[in-house]
Amino acid sequence: MYQKSSMFIMILTLLAVATTFPSSVQSQSTRVGFYSSSCPRAESIVTETVQKHFKSSPSIAAGLLRMHFHDCFVQGCDASVLLNGENTEKTAVPNLGLRGWEVIDDAKTQLEAACPGVVSCADILALAARDSVFLTKGINWNVPTGRFDGRVSLGSEAKNLPGPRDSIDVQKTKFQTFGLNTQDLVTLVGGHTIGTSACQFFRYRLYNFTTTGNSADPTINPSFLPQLRTLCPQDGDAAKRVDLDTGSAALFDATFFKNLEDGRGILESDQKLWTDASTKSFVQQFLGVRGLQALNFNIEFGRSMVKMSNIGLKSAANGEIRRICFAIN
Numbered sequence: 562m563y564q565k566s567s568m569f570i571m572i573l574t575l576l577a578v579a580t581t582f583p584s585s586v587q588s589q590s591t592r593v594g595f596y597s598s599s600c601p602r603a604e605s606i607v608t609e610t611v612q613k614h615f616k617s618s619p620s621i622a623a624g625l626l627r628m629h630f631h632d633c634f635v636q637g638c639d640a641s642v643l644l645n646g647e648n649t650e651k652t653a654v655p656n657l658g659l660r661g662w663e664v665i666d667d668a669k670t671q672l673e674a675a676c677p678g679v680v681s682c683a684d685i686l687a688l689a690a691r692d693s694v695f696l697t698k699g700i701n702w703n704v705p706t707g708r709f710d711g712r713v714s715l716g717s718e719a720k721n722l723p724g725p726r727d728s729i730d731v732q733k734t735k736f737q738t739f740g741l742n743t744q745d746l747v748t749l750v751g752g753h754t755i756g757t758s759a760c761q762f763f764r765y766r767l768y769n770f771t772t773t774g775n776s777a778d779p780t781i782n783p784s785f786l787p788q789l790r791t792l793c794p795q796d797g798d799a800a801k802r803v804d805l806d807t808g809s810a811a812l813f814d815a816t817f818f819k820n821l822e823d824g825r826g827i828l829e830s831d832q833k834l835w836t837d838a839s840t841k842s843f844v845q846q847f848l849g850v851r852g853l854q855a856l857n858f859n860i861e862f863g864r865s866m867v868k869m870s871n872i873g874l875k876s877a878a879n880g881e882i883r884r885i886c887f888a889i890n
């Protein structure tokens with residue numbers, strides 16, 4: 562009887578896991594301190610390298626956080642985004658604005674000198690994202706490590722990445738595919754509390770938003786519109802960069818959500834987190850709106866990042882520890 566019921570519970574558990582995570586999502590596990598005996602200085606080497614680059618170029622923090630996200634959503638967190646070559650992920654349109662490649666390269670060179678063939682590029686990306694958040698005065702969380710680097714990188718798969726014109730339903734679906742729920746979506750998009758966007762990704766909101774007239778997106782605060790139009794003139798430089806979190810772009814804090822409440826979101830996809838009821842309630846929780854259970858943005862961000870960082874992990878069977886991050890062994 563005991564055996565029968567425990568078997569039943571096991572089957573239920575397996576079913577629950579299978580429905581929560583598609584088979585491609587989790588195949589290998591990671592753990593905190595994976596390198597503590599094989600390469601004890603692994604994490605501090607990454608941290609010191611990120612610190613060094615951040616000192617001369619603070620905007621690198623946002624670049625590294627975004628790079629990890631773009632890695633995880635295509636082929637899982639396996640450093641496939643780093644691979645050079647024709648038609649690799651790196652060459653796909655959504656990845657053209659990524660930055661921070663030299664930081665990963667620098668860290669890998671030092672790690673190979675300290676412990677050759679031990680630390681994966683996928684782990685460097687996950688650690689560098691964490692360090693970037695901490696350097697911008699956000700939370701510091703434990704990153705489970707032990708990822709393998711992938712051998713496949715296809716530019717065509719970058720379509721999995723969410724786009725700035727995606728509806729909330731599309732955004733939710735894209736996140737759900739990887740076992741990330743609506744709260745994770747709102748929390749992780751909160752990563753836009755640091756960094757910038759090129760005018761090309763939101764300028765349409767300022768001028769020809771509706772097909773019926775020469776008007777702006779009505780969800781933009783009317784007092785904010787002239788400011789945005791000055792930053793991104795109609796026929797100006799499409800590559801010009803604008804802070805995603807107006808007034809606090811260098812700090813990892815919850816003001817991004819306050820800006821959404823005030824109609825000061827930059828990307829259409831960001832502002833929609835406030836207009837859609839299912840995501841708005843999480844934004845309100847981060848803002849501590851009375852009557853709702855308050856959520857601490859930084860704490861939740863660390864939690865959701867650990868989930869995101871475990872997407873689609875490779876194993877020894879379909880992965881490797883690259884010797885250099887930009888080419889397979």
Ligand code: HEM
Binds near residue numbers: 725752753
């Ligand atoms: C619906 C989901 C998302 C959409 C549509 C989206 C879209 C974008 C776009 C269009 C940009 C500007 C890119 C450029 O100008 O080159 C951007 C920047 C950025 N994104 Fe996202 N993003 C999403 C989710 C995320 C997530 C989950 C993270 C991190 C956890 C993230 C982190 C960043 C950062 C830090 C930047 C600034 C990059 C820099 O300054 O170099 N984004 N995002």
